[in-house]
Amino acid sequence: MIPILTTLSVISSWYGPGFNGSITANGERYNQHALTAAHKTLPFGTRLRVCLKRCAVVRVNDRGPYYSNRSLDLSKGAADTIGLTGSGVGRVKVTRLN
Secondary structure, eight states, rough: OOOOEEEEEEEEEEOOOOTTOBTTTTTEEEEESSSSEOSSSSSOOOOOOOEEEEEEEEEEEEOOOOOOTTTTEEEEHHHHHHHHHTSSSSEEEEEEEO
């Protein structure tokens, strides 16, 4: 069976250096260079394809963001990969893969 994929446009930000090595909500150590993300409700382990200037596949391992207008917080590595680090916040396209 092939899953039906839905793509949404959401506001995303990124977090990194100040949190590197901290324990994430799922209990693993945060690695700012990994391709991970924080989301308020998606199950841990959910994989998302996130696109801005380029695309990356990230894994949800933390909770957040804690700003009302943002839906996703990316690791610095993921933000670097898609071209978000310069602006810090942007509208990205997100597709849930699992």
